[in-house]
Amino acid sequence: MNQSTTRMLTRVKAEYLYIRENGTVSTTELAEEFGITDRTVQRDLNVLEHNGLVISPNRGRWKITKKKVKIS
Numbered sequence: 001m002n003q004s005t006t007r008m009l010t011r012v013k014a015e016y017l018y019i020r021e022n023g024t025v026s027t028t029e030l031a032e033e034f035g036i037t038d039r040t041v042q043r044d045l046n047v048l049e050h051n052g053l054v055i056s057p058n059r060g061r062w063k064i065t066k067k068k069v070k071i072s
Contacts, residue, residue: 011036012044013071016053016064024063 001009011034018033019025030041045062048054052067 008044012047015041015044016048016069017071019054019062020064024057024061027060027062030062 015030015034018030027038027041027045030036030045031038034041045054045056049056052065053069054062054064056062
């Protein structure tokens with residue numbers, strides 16, 4: 001895996017953990033917390049959503065699903 005892929009996966013994992021700890025959060029809140037753009041957050045959330053780990057019940061707001069995850 002190249003360095004940028006590793007960095008992205010680390011960031012996505014951190015975002016997932018942040019959502020899990022804080023409940024429903026906004027895209028903007030994640031961008032501010034991680035010092036990245038809203039667009040980057042949206043791409044990361046798309047990865048999590050595609051894997052069934054987060055959902056957006058309201059536009060721009062995200063929460064985790066009940067899918068079991070083993071975090072290493």
